[in-house]
Amino acid sequence: MNFSKGTNYALHTMLYLAMQHDGTKISLQELADKRNIPASYLSKMLTKLSKQGLIEAHSGAQGGFQLAKAPSEISFLNIIHAIEGDLPLFKGCDNRNEEGCLVENIMKEAENAMDQYLANTTLESVIQKNEGNYLIKHM
Amino acid sequence: MNFSKGTNYALHTMLYLAMQHDGTKISLQELADKRNIPASYLSKMLTKLSKQGLIEAHSGAQGGFQLAKAPSEISFLNIIHAIEGDLPLFKGCDNRNEEGCLVENIMKEAENAMDQYLANTTLESVIQKNEGNYLIKHM
DNA sequence: GGCGGGCTACTCGGATAGTGTGTGTCCGAGTTATGGCGG
DNA sequence: CCGCCATAACTCGGACACACACTATCCGAGTAGCCCGCC
Numbered sequence: 001m002n003f004s005k006g007t008n009y010a011l012h013t014m015l016y017l018a019m020q021h022d023g024t025k026i027s028l029q030e031l032a033d034k035r036n037i038p039a040s041y042l043s044k045m046l047t048k049l050s051k052q053g054l055i056e057a058h059s060g061a062q063g064g065f066q067l068a069k070a071p072s073e074i075s076f077l078n079i080i081h082a083i084e085g086d087l088p089l090f091k092g093c094d095n096r097n098e099e100g101c102l103v104e105n106i107m108k109e110a111e112n113a114m115d116q117y118l119a120n121t122t123l124e125s126v127i128q129k130n131e132g133n134y135l136i137k138h139m
Numbered sequence: 140m141n142f143s144k145g146t147n148y149a150l151h152t153m154l155y156l157a158m159q160h161d162g163t164k165i166s167l168q169e170l171a172d173k174r175n176i177p178a179s180y181l182s183k184m185l186t187k188l189s190k191q192g193l194i195e196a197h198s199g200a201q202g203g204f205q206l207a208k209a210p211s212e213i214s215f216l217n218i219i220h221a222i223e224g225d226l227p228l229f230k231g232c233d234n235r236n237e238e239g240c241l242v243e244n245i246m247k248e249a250e251n252a253m254d255q256y257l258a259n260t261t262l263e264s265v266i267q268k269n270e271g272n273y274l275i276k277h278m
Numbered sequence: 279g280g281c282g283g284g285c286t287a288c289t290c291g292g293a294t295a296g297t298g299t300g301t302g303t304c305c306g307a308g309t310t311a312t313g314g315c316g317g
Numbered sequence: 318c319c320g321c322c323a324t325a326a327c328t329c330g331g332a333c334a335c336a337c338a339c340t341a342t343c344c345g346a347g348t349a350g351c352c353c354g355c356c
Contacts (some may be wrong), residue, residue: 002248003140003229004300011242012232027327035232041302047329060310061326062241076245090142093151093174103150103270105143106215106260121245130241140300143339166288180341188289199349200287 007083009037010045014079017055018071018123025064045083052082071123077115142214146222148176149184153218155192157210157262164203184222210262254275 012035020026028046032039046065051056056068067074089111092104151174159165167185171178185204188194195207206213228250231243 001140001142001146001223001228002226005230006300007140008230008242009233015242038302040304043328043330050329057328058310059195059308059326059328061324062311063309063327065328076249084140085182087141089140091144091147093147102265103147103154106265110215110256110260113256114249117249117252117341119250126241126245133302145339168288177341179343183291183341189290196289197349198287198289198347200285201350202288202348203312204289 001089003080004084006041007080009035009042010049010079011076013037013042013046014049014054014067014074014123015033015126017065017067018074018108018127022067023066025058025062025066027064031065049079049082052078052080054073056079065125071127072125074123076121077118080118140228142219143223144264145180145184146219148174149188149218149222150215152176152181152185153188153193153206153213153262154213154265156204157213157266159205162205164197164201164205166203170204188218191217193217193221206262210266211264214258215260216257219257247264261274 013031016034017026028039028043031046032042033036033135040109046055046057050065053068054074055065057063057065088104088108090104090107092101092107155170155173156165157167167178167182170176170185172183174249176250185194185196189196189204192207193213196202197235227243229243229246231246232238
């Protein structure tokens with residue numbers, strides 16, 4: 001049980017896109033090179049992000065990707081759900097009765113605690129908090 | 140990315156064991172039958188729980204399993220870590236510098252939020268909250 | 279009656295295997311800007 | 318000078334392959350309580 005590499009790739013890429021505040025389009029190849037991500041695989045992740053309306057993909061020459069919303073409106077949770085799916089992390093027991101599975105209910109609450117943190121963390125808040133930081137430029 | 144079935148099995152089994160407050164030993168077969176879990180597989184999960192000191196295994200005739208601690212001292216987090224391992228859910232980037240990976244730090248915080256909830260949820264608190272409930276008897 | 283050995287019930291741990299998902303690659307199809315060529 | 322067309326650069330999406338963890342099963346080995354029979 002752990003987050004997939006695809007999620008890691010997506011988060012890094014989205015952060016990179018958010019730093020291009022002027023909204024210029026960036027090609028798949030550049031995104032892949034900057035973070036040492038296999039381009040073919042990253043393409044699949046970007047497709048998912050695009051389908052969720054988080055980024056825009058432009059075909060043809062001078063095409064590329066850019067954010068579809070303001071960085072303040074894109075949370076980590078949005079990105080993670082776009083990649084991993086929005087199914088709950090925990091599948092409860094089969095023989096569920098009218099109140100559902102007790103263990104499952106508890107795990108849902110635990111997951112909600114994590115989701116709430118991720119929903120409150122937007123691309124903008126991360127960049128602002130780390131402005132001028134060495135990290136943000138080279139990671 | 141989701142919790143394994145093994146975790147589900149372990150949580151249910153531990154809850155069942157906790158309800159045997161008199162500390163009688165319960166055989167692997169009975170535990171498996173009560174929750175419709177394949178006994179051979181459950182055995183592996185119980186081995187992990189035993190190695191983490193959460194339950195005691197008694198060999199031989201009239202043997203079986205019982206909690207090694209009081210239900211109030213066993214949290215959901217203990218059980219989950221025993222099964223899934225205590226590694227962080229998110230593996231950050233490889234090229235980490237002196238401050239680590241920015242994305243990874245955020246994900247660690249998110250995971251901490253979930254862990255904190257799970258650490259505060261003990262077998263005892265779950266049972267007390269659902270005492271007399273239909274669920275607790277039949278799940 | 280007491281002692282010992284076999285029996286039974288159970289756990290422990292390794293070996294093995296199927297299965298699904300994550301990860302990665304490749305390639306063809308479709309799309310758009312650009313530049314050159316002809317009118 | 319203007320418009321059309323070929324080309325290049327790029328995305329899109331499916332097909333495919335591989336690795337690895339999860340899930341599950343089976344079996345032999347070891348262990349502990351119990352009972353029966355022998356002394």
